[in-house]
Amino acid sequence: MSRVDYFNDPNAPAANSVVPSVTAIVRDQAGRLLLIHKTDNDLWALPGGGHDIGEDVATTVIREVEEETGIRVEVESVSGLYTDPRHVMAYDDGEVRQQFSICFRARPVSGELRTSSESKEVRWVNLSQLENLEIHPSMRLRITHGLDDSRTDPYIG
DSSP states (O other), rough: OEEEEEESOTOOOOOOEEEEEEEEBBOOOOOOEEEEETTTTTTTOOSSSETTEEEEEEHHHHHHHHHHHEEEEEEEEEEEEEETTTTTHHHHHHEEEEEOOOEEEEEEEEEEOOOBEEEEEEEEOOOGGGSSBBBOHHHHHHHHHHOOOOOSEEEEE
């Protein structure tokens, strides 16, 4: 399934669903950031995905990161809540989803990098290389907030 992200676009289609989801800021001991090259929109992103019925949100983070990257994580904190109604994602099946994502900081505890059906490439990225990757503006915002160690409260917006 393919998707198009609209961010502050007056021509964006109207949302017809909201699905709680998570993303994770995961850094290795060298300070590199775990990123995936997504299959649905061909952009680089933090690993994450939808919250399933019957699981708590920390379990969602652990499951999604491991499914998409092969890396098992331990959740440390919330870095932000992203619910901007001006960010919608249009899927080719007609769903237009309003953003609703909770971004967490997590640390890797085990595993080896691998791809999945949602990630055509998985990589530990040096922070100096972030500017060279195609990353959606809303994802860059999450990365900026998640890497800002001076923030004591999560971003809410």
